[in-house]
Amino acid sequence: MSTSLGRGLACSALAIAAASTAPAEVPRVATDIAPVHGLAARVMDGLGTPDLVVTPGASPHEYAMRPSEARALQEADAVFWIGAELEPWLEESIGALATDARVVELLDVEGITTLEFREGATFEGHDHEHGDDAGHDHDHDAGDHPGHEDEAEGDHAHAEDDHADGDHGSDHAEGAAHVESQGDGAHADHAVDEDHDHAGHSHEGIDPHAWLDPGNAGIWLDVIAEELSALDPENAQTYRDNAAAGREEIAAAVADVEETLSAAGGVGFVVFHDAYHYFENRFGISAAGAISLSDASDPSPARIEEVQETIRDLGVACIYSEPQFSQSLVATVSDGTEARAAVIDPLGFELETGPGFYPALIRSIGESIAGCASS
Template structure:
């Protein structure tokens, strides 16, 4: 199999491809970015539907076929979906693999420990990123060790390869024996090493600066596979980057007045968004893998919520909102949904921006007095 190196892509043949590259993606936000970059050329395939948790999913036959037919696989990486690594290797062994968690210059944070997050440190990752002009695609190397992404000038987006039409028939799971075990509550054990405190927090797409860098990496990969359309990919990426710069500025203005307000989240998935915009969770019901909290953890979170006078507890469409309601009940604490994957959105180029803006809107509404 061939991999795209994290700093510079492997040299590929410059011969024009007869067909548009077939691209498989993991989650809907990544699919959206690829869709932006491929706009006017083609569309990528989506492996994990927006309403499914990437921490535990069993592929349908059509999704496995799309993976096996791919020329390029774009995924966050094993930190988010370790169960997907084996299918990618076995089904898409001859494709190029772009692991976004390895793209140079992205901000990488580690999982937070404990119920309360008093000790987390973002270094100088809170710097202003208004200098990410979305039109420059050349500099992927001028970024700090684990977070200074001020120089993120190359960011592209992706389109869709939605070619399979049997996505609604899930009965074929038995055809993929090696993947069937990935669909249950036991999945926390399978990928627990990735969600342990101090390991990489896999929710990297919730930092729009990371997404901008990914646009550049995606454009470069597609351009080398499909030189005839390389300029279009680069132009699409530049437009996507410019849009993200504008979105980031709007959200920063929206959330800066709310910095210092205390809140809790169901699932510790928002560290990247919080760090980028300076709003920090006080506690999480569930760990980074989204596993169900124990009664003891629920009691600890309730204690934290009360002690810091939290104004909001956030729910998620993928998880049991009743647990969050139990925390908010009777305490004058508001509740609002957060959707990190676009579970209720239509997959496509617009989804990524809608996810990030949706988070900002929920934060603003729930944290306001």
């Protein structure tokens, strides 16, 4: 056998061996909002990065997807989203585009805490309910979420969003709901009268802002890990280890927030819209009311007057606005009162996406509330 032939056979053998030991392809994952993206990114840390469908800073209640975001759904092996209660428009898009994906609606996961929407402009007298006491015990087929433990700790994590734009287009994109065919910008919400639903988004029944309970996030980490393990058994241990580490990181964030809020003492506050019920419930605080019914509607004059009366009657110290919305409403409501204005954000618009997003989100909300209370 010639030397060159021997070298050729050796190279071929090495190539075959390398191919046989090549790592399995990591599943493509699409997520709806930044908090869910953060949880998925924590589970996938070191292996891959999920795609984010709703641009940070945009309202998830009504959104026009970019073509690249529609492709992310079409190419996904798994889709994790809060559910139609938060994003009614996304249900149709997932059905049209993510036809081959495992789809997990997180509000339907067994064992999480769910809370009802609070009614009216002011919240005094509302009971805080947690876990099974909340009256929402979600049942689901165990096969849909393999290995999920109901007793998961109250922890959770957030993820990094590097959005890869593929070269191939979507066969369904032209016909799918809410795909923006020209340009790459997400459109803003249009204000509507608060007595009407906005784009099908009802403010009755289950409050969908469930990601602001760290206990829910901890459960979701395990669900994401098990779904990805089923798709990618070779990396199953990594997914599970990452989920466990994410729960520990969230637990540390929860402890920090508890200490921060305890040091700040009690404070009466009003929020821009009622997005923080889960956070309040978890940390034993309570908003006095909300300026707007939702982030997609303008409050009526009667609602503004009712909130102003509550601020004066209860001696409310802080009014929390959100960075992506007009501050003029906050100024109007605070006029003639002693309340101070501060900013909190349930979606973490200004936070860096990635595996550490979720603990940072929980800490940022706690610090904002405490900061206004102590100023």
